[in-house]
Amino acid sequence: MSTSPRTRTVVSCTLLVAALGAGVTACGSDGNPLADKPYDAADQISFTGPTGAGKKADPDKPLEVAAQGDGRITDVTAVDATGRYVAGELAADGSRWHSTSPLAANAHYTVRISTEDEDGAPGRKTLVFDTSMPTTTKRLDVTFGPDAGAYGVGQPITAKLNHAVKDKAQRAIVERALRVDSMPAVQGSWYWVDDKELHYRPKEYWPVHTTVQVHSNLDGIRINDRLWGGSAKPLKITIGDRIEAVTDASSHHMTVYKNGAVINEIPVTTGKPGYETRNGVKVVLEKQSFVRMRGTTVGIAEGSSDSYDLPVYYATRVTWSGEYVHAAPWSVGSQGYENVSHGCTGMNTSNAEWFFDTIHPGDIVKVVNSNGDPMEPFGNGFGDWNVDWKKWRTGSALTNGKPEGPAPEDALRLQPTTV
Incomplete structure (x- = not known):
């Protein structure tokens, strides 16, 4: 039947x-x-x-x-x-x-x-x-940076965690959930700076006029027996023109480029012997129209021959330890000829005002041919671009030790997103 x-x-x-x-x-x-x-x-x-x-x-x-x-x-x-x-x-x-x-x-x-x-x-x-939320566990919250807004092509994305994640497998769970989507799409990767902070950057500088959106899929995801994914506020930033200021410490001149074309050449002075300006790529952190600069803040004893206490205008900050590009009217006679500063890049007031108005957070300030130490990759601003791409990939829990290109499970990370 x-x-x-x-x-x-x-x-x-x-x-x-x-x-x-x-x-x-x-x-x-x-x-x-x-x-x-x-x-x-x-x-x-x-x-x-x-x-x-x-x-x-x-x-x-x-x-x-x-x-x-x-x-x-x-x-x-x-x-x-x-x-x-x-x-x-x-x-x-x-x-x-x-x-x-x-x-x-x-x-x-x-x-x-x-x-x-x-x-x-x-x-x-x-x-x-x-599903329930276990009551005996901690929540891993993520704070993305920078603040929403417009930035230069060198701006990294940061993710700060409220709890340390040390295990590589657990880091992979966290990293896979932190998504960076851009239009146009780029190849990029996270780098674990330490147990509680990650930085994301593309292989090359961001393309001009890129829109970048960052979000987390971590909420509710189990990381370990005691730690579960928590909240994260999404972030959106836009990228402007490609502004790069390149200072040659040996010739005492700065060349400023906009989208590859020279827009200004400025005589400058950089760090004198014992206070040499750091070599390498730095990212503009902030701009301050006025800063009181004192030698005691960088370890120079008050009353010594190198001591100073000066009002400084049009100050563009590139390290948290106190390196700026700024107006230095007291050293105009040396600008273009010799290095006499305590590590900052000084120029006359009109040039400093122009630079201040032209540059933005996230733009590139690069120093070459200085006898100073290399710019630190992390901890003193954004020295991320001084890490070559191959080494940068080793800082990722997903790409470390893997061939160039995304793993199959991460292929969607590189797909363009409509924003």
């Missing part, structure tokens, strides 16, 4: 759904083999602990779907309300599917199961459930 369509449907969706170690049987009562009827998790999933409406599942336990009777599973998708999919593995014979990536905490999930019976008749089932 032939099997009726209704009987085939019952066989095809006779499934055991085990979420967080608890089993449940779910099947549609509709005779249509393509029926897709959602069920309330409170009725369909048993939890570890008390059951009932409003109870939530433990995200530490895997999600499993198993076929019963003569049916087989053909496809399972599990996605949370933010669009994050749960990776899973389906047995070759279609008897069982289980999740291979952790569920998020405090999330709402929709699971869609496709099946077929021994005659190939299809069936579908949708289940929904919520």
Whole structure:
């Protein structure tokens, strides 16, 4: 005797759904083999602990779907309300599917199961459930920088964490969730500066007029038994023209470029012997129309021959330790001829005013042919561009030791995004 369509449907969706170690049987009562009827998790999933409406599942336990009777599973998708999919593995014979990536905490999930019976008749089932947030864990919150706004082509993106992450595998979980999307798209990577801070930069400077959007998918993701992903405010910045100021300390001149074309050449003075200006690429941190500069702030004893206490105007800061490009009317006679400063780059007042009005945070200030130390990569401003790309990739928990180019699971990181 032939099997009726209704009987085939019952066989095809006779499934055991085990979420967080608890089993449940779910099947549609509709005779249509393509029926897709959602069920309330409170009725369909048993939890570890008390059951009932409003109870939530433990995200530490895997999600499993198993076929019963003569049916087989053909496809399972599990996605949370933010669009994050749960990776899973389906047995070759279609008897069982289980999740291979952790569920998020405090999330709402929709699971869609496709099946077929021994005659190939299809069936579908949708289940929904919520996961809990463990009460004994800490939340890893992320703060992105800089502030929203317009910046130069050298501006790195920063991510500061409120808890340290030391383990490489756990760092990979965090890093994969921190997304940087740009238009146009660029190749870039995060670098772990320390256990609580990451920097992101492209392989080359940002293209001019790029829009960059940064967000985190970490919320609710399990990092370890005691640490779960927390909140992060998204960030949007725009990139302006490519402004680069290159100072040759040996010739005592600065050349300023805009999008590759020279727009000014300025006589300057840089650090004298014992106070040489740092070599390398620096990124403009901030601009201050007036700064009181004192030698005591950089370790020069008050009253010594090198001591100073000066009002300084049109000051463009490039290191946190006190290196600026600024007006230095007291050294005009040396500008273009010799280096007499304590490490800053000095110029006359009119040139300093022009520079101050032209330059922006994120623009590039580069010093060459100085006898000073190299600019520090981190900790004294943004020396990120002094790290070559190959070494930069070693600072990533995802790309360290891997060939150039993204891993397959990270390929979407380089896709253009409409912003």
